[in-house]
Amino acid sequence: MSNSRRWPIWPLLLAVPVVCAGALLAGAAGLPDWHTPLGRAVLELRLHRILTGLVVGAGLAGAGVVMQALLRNPLAEPYVLGVSSGAGLGAALAVFFGWSALHLWAVPVAAFVTGIVTLTIVYFLAARGGGASIYGLLLSGIIVSAVLSNLLMLIVSLAPTEGMHSILWWILGNLQLSAQPLLLTGGALVLGALIILTMLGAQLNALTLGREAAHHLGVRTGLMIAGCLALATLLAATAVALAGLIGFIGLIVPHAARAWVGPDHRKLPGVAAIIGGLFLVVCDTVARTIVAPQEIPIGVVTALVGGPFFLALLLRRRKGGWIE
Amino acid sequence: MPGKCALLGYATVRLIFLFMSIWIAGTGYVPAATNGHVRVVSLAPSLTEIICAIGASDCLVGRSSACHFPPEVVKRVPVAGDFGIPVLEALAKCAPDLVVTVDMEDQNAAQAIEHLGIRHASIPCRSLDDIPRAIRTVGKLLHREEAAEKLASEFSETLTGFRNPKLTTRRRVFIEIWGDPLMTAGKKSFLNELIELAGGANIAGDVARDFFEISSETVLARDPEVIILLEGTAPAVAKRTGWQQMTAVKTSHICSGLDRDLLEIPGPRVLQSVELLRRCIQP
Numbered sequence: 001m002s003n004s005r006r007w008p009i010w011p012l013l014l015a016v017p018v019v020c021a022g023a024l025l026a027g028a029a030g031l032p033d034w035h036t037p038l039g040r041a042v043l044e045l046r047l048h049r050i051l052t053g054l055v056v057g058a059g060l061a062g063a064g065v066v067m068q069a070l071l072r073n074p075l076a077e078p079y080v081l082g083v084s085s086g087a088g089l090g091a092a093l094a095v096f097f098g099w100s101a102l103h104l105w106a107v108p109v110a111a112f113v114t115g116i117v118t119l120t121i122v123y124f125l126a127a128r129g130g131g132a133s134i135y136g137l138l139l140s141g142i143i144v145s146a147v148l149s150n151l152l153m154l155i156v157s158l159a160p161t162e163g164m165h166s167i168l169w170w171i172l173g174n175l176q177l178s179a180q181p182l183l184l185t186g187g188a189l190v191l192g193a194l195i196i197l198t199m200l201g202a203q204l205n206a207l208t209l210g211r212e213a214a215h216h217l218g219v220r221t222g223l224m225i226a227g228c229l230a231l232a233t234l235l236a237a238t239a240v241a242l243a244g245l246i247g248f249i250g251l252i253v254p255h256a257a258r259a260w261v262g263p264d265h266r267k268l269p270g271v272a273a274i275i276g277g278l279f280l281v282v283c284d285t286v287a288r289t290i291v292a293p294q295e296i297p298i299g300v301v302t303a304l305v306g307g308p309f310f311l312a313l314l315l316r317r318r319k320g321g322w323i324e
Numbered sequence: 325m326p327g328k329c330a331l332l333g334y335a336t337v338r339l340i341f342l343f344m345s346i347w348i349a350g351t352g353y354v355p356a357a358t359n360g361h362v363r364v365v366s367l368a369p370s371l372t373e374i375i376c377a378i379g380a381s382d383c384l385v386g387r388s389s390a391c392h393f394p395p396e397v398v399k400r401v402p403v404a405g406d407f408g409i410p411v412l413e414a415l416a417k418c419a420p421d422l423v424v425t426v427d428m429e430d431q432n433a434a435q436a437i438e439h440l441g442i443r444h445a446s447i448p449c450r451s452l453d454d455i456p457r458a459i460r461t462v463g464k465l466l467h468r469e470e471a472a473e474k475l476a477s478e479f480s481e482t483l484t485g486f487r488n489p490k491l492t493t494r495r496r497v498f499i500e501i502w503g504d505p506l507m508t509a510g511k512k513s514f515l516n517e518l519i520e521l522a523g524g525a526n527i528a529g530d531v532a533r534d535f536f537e538i539s540s541e542t543v544l545a546r547d548p549e550v551i552i553l554l555e556g557t558a559p560a561v562a563k564r565t566g567w568q569q570m571t572a573v574k575t576s577h578i579c580s581g582l583d584r585d586l587l588e589i590p591g592p593r594v595l596q597s598v599e600l601l602r603r604c605i606q607p
């Protein structure tokens with residue numbers, strides 16, 4: 001809708017260093033002394049968390065944009081097609097069979113792989129020979145997701161209590177514990193996927209008009225849907241592998257991004273990624289400072305901060321409608 | 325996402341179940357009028373240990389799945405539920421007169437037990453001082469007052485003995501319950517008391533909680549001299565971002581592989597862990 005107001009992107013870019021600096025200076029340990037090795041270690045720890053927040057927030061928000069565009073549904077989010085329950089199941093299996101004790105990467109890699117396998121299953125169930133329809137995807141996504149969630153429940157109820165907390169960690173989400181090489185790999189994957197999505201922006205724009213309309217505009221719809229789904233899954237699975245299941249970002253940030261630059265998918269993935277990263281860094285700073293030295297689960301903060309924000313956005317933009 | 329919510333709820337309940345030695349439900353109890361043999365089901369490892377330690381293992385007809393000590397008794401006693409969670413049918417099959425718990429996960433379960441005509445006593449085992457009281461209470465309930473009194477006063481004496489250390493300096497100790505997320509013990513946990521008895525100062529001892537998630541940077545900033553791991557291994561801890569600057573890591577004062585049963589069950593054996601902790605904490 002062209003009558004709604006648009007804002008330029010530069011304030012967002014400017015906000016990145018400002019927010020990161022703020023997050024770097026705030027923390028349970030107060031303002032650390034740069035001159036001691038211990039103080040530097042504290043800062044390094046914060047920087048690591050901030051970078052994880054940026055990568056995970058960008059991944060989830062980017063995935064949300066694609067899912068909402070492909071499924072043409074404002075309630076779609078990265079987890080809607082079962083990536084989360086698949087990844088959760090993979091993480092739980094890794095803990096259950098004791099692989100997590102063998103290697104640092106076991107849990108994230110298991111989560112990543114099962115997340116992607118799940119989406120592949122969902123896609124082929126929906127496609128059954130032909131191209132996958134939106135309703136077919138949603139339906140098979142919901143069914144596969146329900147089956148996997150309950151398998152996860154089965155593992156949780158069978159697991160010895162000692163292993164439980166690791167699985168709980170996956171469900172609540174946490175930015176504290178990703179290894180450095182993992183973060184670099186994840187960051188590269190997210191950046192790559194976002195760049196490709198931005199390049200496909202024009203075709204995504206056509207797809208939001210509907211499959212048939214896109215086809216008549218010369219878009220190879222089947223290939224496009226499969227490719228974008230794969231990229232969105234890559235983004236979501238990377239985020240989940242790095243930080244567990246953090247809710248809300250993939251749902252609300254795409255809406256915020258659309259309010260900022262309009263429904264143009266040549267800009268949306270990038271803008272959503274910046275907003276998502278900033279939002280997660282802010283939420284994580286709140287989570288680790290508000291009751292310091294205790295921490296509260298980040299998922300709680302994203303929902304508590306995001307909920308009112310989402311409502312405000314809804315009230316402001318009610319006239320314009322959600323999906324333009 | 326309803327699946328996630330249900331799972332979250334379920335998992336949270338199970339997490340609470342891990343910390344079960346904590347809450348107290350002030351259910352009153354009435355000692356049996358008869359002086360006969362009491363058939364008892366214990367739904368907490370600490371209470372099972374107490375029952376056996378006062379020589380009342382013949383009274384024990386059911387236990388929780390978390391009770392593993394003493395092995396020779398546990399082997400022959402059937403399971404009647406999980407820690408603080410009775411399985412009513414299995415419980416009824418044990419035909420007990422009395423069920424003892426430190427806390428019931430679901431308060432309705434206490435009512436359901438009483439509905440079956442079985443008495444229920446909730447006996448707090450939260451701090452070290454609770455333990456002699458719990459021993460006496462169990463003794464009274466099972467008519468083993470004499471043995472209970474002996475064990476309770478022995479325990480109190482040992483405790484008092486430990487409490488008079490002439491320590492000038494205390495080393496800063498970080499106790500890690502588990503690493504993902506980083507869980508430690510606060511002021512209200514008996515682990516905090518154990519660390520102090522062993523001559524250490526818990527770096528999380530100022531937080532008025534029992535068990536809680538602490539931020540990695542707090543641990544780093546408070547720079548512990550000793551790390552005690554209940555789970556995981558020293559090399560994995562040393563690899564964490566920034567932790568290489570920590571005194572405990574630099575001097576490799578990381579203790580792992582301790583007997584967790586001694587450390588985690590607030591029962592009659594818990595003071596044996598003070599010796600283990602001393603070896604870790606004191607130079």
